[in-house]
Amino acid sequence: MARGRDLAPDALGPTIVIGEILVEIMATTRGLGFLEPIPLLGPYPSGAPAIFIDQCAKVGGSAGIVATVGDDDFGRINVARLQADGCDVSAIRVSSDHPTGSAFVRYREDGSRDFVYNIGTSAAARISLTPEAQSLFERAGHLHVMGTAFAIPGAFEMIEAALSAVVARGGSVSLDPNLRKELMGQGQTAERFASLVDRADLVLPSGDELFVAAGLDAEDPSEAEAVAALFARGVGEIALKRGEHGSTVFRADGARVDAPAFAVEEVDPTGAGDCFGGAYVACRRLGLGPAEALDYANAAGARNVAVRGPMEGAGTRAELDAFIARTPRRS
Numbered sequence: 622m623a624r625g626r627d628l629a630p631d632a633l634g635p636t637i638v639i640g641e642i643l644v645e646i647m648a649t650t651r652g653l654g655f656l657e658p659i660p661l662l663g664p665y666p667s668g669a670p671a672i673f674i675d676q677c678a679k680v681g682g683s684a685g686i687v688a689t690v691g692d693d694d695f696g697r698i699n700v701a702r703l704q705a706d707g708c709d710v711s712a713i714r715v716s717s718d719h720p721t722g723s724a725f726v727r728y729r730e731d732g733s734r735d736f737v738y739n740i741g742t743s744a745a746a747r748i749s750l751t752p753e754a755q756s757l758f759e760r761a762g763h764l765h766v767m768g769t770a771f772a773i774p775g776a777f778e779m780i781e782a783a784l785s786a787v788v789a790r791g792g793s794v795s796l797d798p799n800l801r802k803e804l805m806g807q808g809q810t811a812e813r814f815a816s817l818v819d820r821a822d823l824v825l826p827s828g829d830e831l832f833v834a835a836g837l838d839a840e841d842p843s844e845a846e847a848v849a850a851l852f853a854r855g856v857g858e859i860a861l862k863r864g865e866h867g868s869t870v871f872r873a874d875g876a877r878v879d880a881p882a883f884a885v886e887e888v889d890p891t892g893a894g895d896c897f898g899g900a901y902v903a904c905r906r907l908g909l910g911p912a913e914a915l916d917y918a919n920a921a922g923a924r925n926v927a928v929r930g931p932m933e934g935a936g937t938r939a940e941l942d943a944f945i946a947r948t949p950r951r952s
């Protein structure tokens with residue numbers, strides 16, 4: 622598509638994402654780590670790309686995912702959820718050699734989290750360009766790139782293949798930086814990440830990711846500088862996530878929309894950004910304007926933090942409408 626224009630319409634083909642599917646198992650008590658037996662709750666379907674695409678499908682967007690799960694219940698619970706919510710699961714490979722990825726999480730008293738992950742040695746890290754994945758690429762209308770995929774070997778090559786196929790069809794590209802800072806220093810990650818920013822139509826950073834995405838390492842860059850730097854690189858739209866402070870959309874044509882967050886009690890912040898992104902991308906592709914799409918995105922993020930489980934709060938359009946109608950906004 623011509624850069625700086627709106628995202629490709631939903632009718633061109635599904636929004637697709639490539640990356641990890643996991644289960645999350647969470648401690649029901651707050652405290653430090655897992656050094657003694659504690660009550661746990663789960664498994665819950667999880668993985669940033671999976672949460673994103675589930676919300677995208679639930680709100681009514683066409684959606685598909687390329688990922689690998691194990692031949693086990695942790696895989697089955699994820700595939701069943703995604704399928705029930707309307708996501709194309711044809712390109713989820715089932716590995717007979719590796720178990721589904723997992724993340725055990727426990728919140729500390731101060732809100733920070735301890736994790737025990739099994740991703741690198743799980744099925745989640747065994748994505749490959751199967752015929753089903755190639756076929757999904759060739760009918761997709763939009764590629765969403767999750768920065769978390771950079772932790773998976775071979776993911777960048779898959780993203781490149783998807784990007785070529787999608788752009789060749791006139792499709793569009795979005796990027797959620799969602800990248801751990803430590804990864805940026807490794808191998809070709811920084812150049813690869815920058816090359817994706819250069820080709821993204823929409824970027825959805827959270828907090829400091831705005832500056833990372835803009836490639837600014839000045840001591841104290843302003844938000845306006847970072848936004849201008851991204852537009853100079855051909856990005857058409859930026860949806861900046863500000864947690865409990867809501868979000869802002871900036872457009873290359875100068876338009877700006879600020880939206881306060883909804884007033885909810887934060888029960889479990891995991892997945893807010895992914896739900897926000899899934900709702901925003903789907904709504905924009907379905908033809909909603911930035912302000913209306915941002916309302917749904919804020920509602921999706923807020924609804925998700927108000928319930929336990931990383932994707933349990935993802936909402937249908939009707940559920941988000943009901944949430945918007947009954948929930949006050951923070952001032």
Ligand code: ATP
Binds near residue numbers: 826862897918919
């Ligand atoms: P994640 O932790 O999933 O990576 P993120 O950092 O990418 O999230 P956030 O800014 O935390 O993204 O959340 C995305 C959106 O969800 C926010 O812009 C806001 O609309 C909503 N949201 C997040 N936290 C809260 C909260 N405590 N109260 C209300 N809304 C929230």
Ligand code: MG
Binds near residue numbers: 799894
């Ligand atoms: Mg994020």
